[in-house]
Structures are given as C-alpha cells and as structure tokens.
Amino acid sequence: MTNENKEPRKRFLALDTSTATLGVAITENGRLLHEINASGERNHSVHLLPIIEQVLQATGTTAAMLGGVSVGVGPGSYTGTRIAVTAAKTLAWAWNVPVAGISTLQALAWGGRLAGLVSQSEAILTLGEQAEGEGSDWVIPLLDARRGQAYTALFCADGTGSPYRLEPDAIRLMADWVQHLAERLAQAQANGSSPRLIWFVGDTGLHGSVESLQPLQELSSIRVAAYELEGRWTGFLGEERLQTGSDDIHTLIPNYTQLSEAEANLRRSSEGSLNKR
CATH class of the missing domain: 3.30.420.40 (ATPase, nucleotide binding domain)
Known part of the structure; x- marks a missing residue:
C-alpha cells in the first residue's frame, strides 16, 4: 500500500x-x-x-x-x-x-507601491482591496543602470491588485524618460484619464529627486518610495x-x-x- x-x-x-x-x-x-x-x-x-x-x-x-x-x-x-x-x-x-x-520591474512596481501606501498610512488590508481616492495610479519602478540611466517601465494600478503594463521594460535615460512621462500625462489629462497619483518606487535615492521629477510635479501628485524587492x-x-x-x-x-x-x-x-x- x-x-x-x-x-x-x-x-x-x-x-x-x-x-x-x-x-x-x-x-x-x-x-x-x-x-x-x-x-x-x-x-x-x-x-x-x-x-x-x-x-x-x-x-x-x-x-x-x-x-x-x-x-x-x-x-x-x-x-x-x-x-x-x-x-x-x-x-x-x-x-x-x-x-x-x-x-x-512589475514585481518591484507592485510591492513598492503597496509599501508606499502603508508607510503613508493609507488603508491596505488585503490584496484586491481598493485604495483610498478615485482613479488609478501610475507606477514607475526604478533600478539604477548607471550613467544617468535606469531600468524602468510604466504600470497602472487599481486598488491593491497586480499592476498592469502601459510601457515596456527598458533601459532609459532618466531625463528623457521623465519628459516622455510628462507628455503622456498631459495627453491623459486632455482625455480625462489622468492618474490619481504617480508613484516612483525602487532606487529612488538616485533617480527620484525633486529636481529630476520637476516636469511631472507641475502636472500631478507625485509619491516617491524607496523600496527593495x-x-x-x-x-x-x-x-x-x-x-x-x-x-x-x-x-x-x-x-x-x-x-x-x-x-x-x-x-x-x-x-x-x-x-x-
């Protein structure tokens, strides 16, 4: 037997x-x-x-x-x-x-945003629960790639579920990437689909300074959360x-x-x- x-x-x-x-x-x-x-x-x-x-x-x-x-x-x-x-x-x-x-980067985006929500005292109880406020968030994960570059992408997150992709994983020059995001955000605002918040998560000490994100700060609310995967x-x-x-x-x-x-x-x-x- x-x-x-x-x-x-x-x-x-x-x-x-x-x-x-x-x-x-x-x-x-x-x-x-x-x-x-x-x-x-x-x-x-x-x-x-x-x-x-x-x-x-x-x-x-x-x-x-x-x-x-x-x-x-x-x-x-x-x-x-x-x-x-x-x-x-x-x-x-x-x-x-x-x-x-x-x-x-998708794993970094999911974990980094939820860690940021918890640290900022927003209600997070279980996976799938809706975050406070209306609309979806944009999430930009960052991993340093040296020479002013980062491995990064753009995701959209609803509630606390897994974020879905808006832009592919790639290595990008941060100055150009921020400008591209600002242009995309302006289009989203014109279409009435602007995000609730924009999150930068991951290696933010290198790529999430106030100066580097200035083009976006003039258009939306920005959250920066240092996070290790x-x-x-x-x-x-x-x-x-x-x-x-x-x-x-x-x-x-x-x-x-x-x-x-x-x-x-x-x-x-x-x-x-x-x-x-």
Missing part, C-alpha cells in the same frame, strides 16, 4: 536575484507562507540554494506539493538574473513542474501567470534589455577587426 499524495499542487516557489536583494518565497493561493529577502553583497550564487532549502523546510513544502516555479527574469544585474533563471529552470525540470518568467511579489505574479500558461523551460532567458559591457566591448573589438581587413 502506498501513501501517494493526490492533493492538487497549490504551492509555488518564487526566486529573484536580479537586484541587490536575493528574494525567495513560498506562496499559496495568493497568500505568503514564508519569505527570505537577503540584502547586501551580491553573492547570490553562494546563498540561493541554501535559502531555497530554508524556505522549503520552514513551510514543510516538498516537491510533490509545488505547482510551479516563478522567477524574476530582470531587467537588472546581468549575472544575478542568470543565477535565478538557471536555478528555476533546473528545479522545474527536476520536479516536473511549470516555470513562469516574471518581470522584475521582496520575493512574494514574484510569487504572486507567478501564480497569476501559471493559471493561464507557462514558459518553455528550454527557451526561457533573462531580459537583459541591452548588451552587457563585456559583450558590447567584444562586439566593438570584432567590428574593428573586420574593418581593418
């Missing part, structure tokens, strides 16, 4: 190593069971597997209980993003469960994604948005060699 577990798989493992924070979480039906977010030195390759083991043990989760793995695919740290994606694909293959690649939001987005489909384990890759510096230098060197022939 065998004690085969025939219960439906409901739990999900979430991983994200795209930023300075290593986030690992176990979620179940939109509820966080356990989470570890390790900030500090970017040594994610050493700590990821031990932390995965810790969250599995803390929740009593076995491979047979998992319905899938969700992973932040960036954009962000080139090396960091590859670590989580490789681990997620390997575990999904070994456990025979689906994998879902999640935008790190938490693994739960990659998990919740993964749950939503895996309800409708999954990624192919063999073709899932990080979203780099641009060549790494080493790759760019190699390409320039190759082009230079060809031109000399």
Whole structure:
C-alpha cells in the first residue's frame, strides 16, 4: 500500500536575484507562507540554494506539493538574473513542474507601491482591496543602470491588485524618460484619464529627486518610495501567470534589455577587426 499524495499542487516557489536583494518565497493561493529577502553583497550564487532549502523546510513544502516555479527574469544585474533563471529552470525540470518568467520591474512596481501606501498610512488590508481616492495610479519602478540611466517601465494600478503594463521594460535615460512621462500625462489629462497619483518606487535615492521629477510635479501628485524587492511579489505574479500558461523551460532567458559591457566591448573589438581587413 502506498501513501501517494493526490492533493492538487497549490504551492509555488518564487526566486529573484536580479537586484541587490536575493528574494525567495513560498506562496499559496495568493497568500505568503514564508519569505527570505537577503540584502547586501551580491553573492547570490553562494546563498540561493541554501535559502531555497530554508524556505522549503520552514513551510514543510516538498516537491510533490509545488505547482510551479516563478522567477524574476530582470531587467537588472546581468549575472544575478542568470543565477535565478538557471536555478528555476533546473528545479522545474527536476520536479516536473511549470516555470513562469516574471518581470522584475512589475514585481518591484507592485510591492513598492503597496509599501508606499502603508508607510503613508493609507488603508491596505488585503490584496484586491481598493485604495483610498478615485482613479488609478501610475507606477514607475526604478533600478539604477548607471550613467544617468535606469531600468524602468510604466504600470497602472487599481486598488491593491497586480499592476498592469502601459510601457515596456527598458533601459532609459532618466531625463528623457521623465519628459516622455510628462507628455503622456498631459495627453491623459486632455482625455480625462489622468492618474490619481504617480508613484516612483525602487532606487529612488538616485533617480527620484525633486529636481529630476520637476516636469511631472507641475502636472500631478507625485509619491516617491524607496523600496527593495521582496520575493512574494514574484510569487504572486507567478501564480497569476501559471493559471493561464507557462514558459518553455528550454527557451526561457533573462531580459537583459541591452548588451552587457563585456559583450558590447567584444562586439566593438570584432567590428574593428573586420574593418581593418
């Protein structure tokens, strides 16, 4: 007689190593069971597997209980993003469960806005509850990409549910990005669809100053919330994604948005060699 577990798989493992924070979480039906977010030195390759083991043990989760793995695919740290994606694909293959690649910026937007709402004493009780005031919010996640640039996108958020996308993930020069947002906001106001608030979340210490956001402050109410990514939001987005489909384990890759510096230098060197022939 065998004690085969025939219960439906409901739990999900979430991983994200795209930023300075290593986030690992176990979620179940939109509820966080356990989470570890390790900030500090970017040594994610050493700590990821031990932390995965810790969250599995803390929740009593076995491979047979998992319905899938969700992973932040960036954009962000080139090396960091590859670590989580490789681990997620390997575990999904070994456990025979689906994998879902999640935008790190979308997870950052969701978590950053809710953290900002809580810190500003706005009523937040459960996922899906409506925020105070009328209308939707715009959310702009920010991850520093050096040289005045940021990995960023534009999302719209209603209540406390997951934000939906208005502009793609990309690396952008912040001065140009703010000007583009100001032009888009002016159009929204002309159409009667302006946001309730505009949130900048993430690496705001570098890219969320009063001076840099001045073109938008003249048009709308701005909220700036410094925030480090938490693994739960990659998990919740993964749950939503895996309800409708999954990624192919063999073709899932990080979203780099641009060549790494080493790759760019190699390409320039190759082009230079060809031109000399």
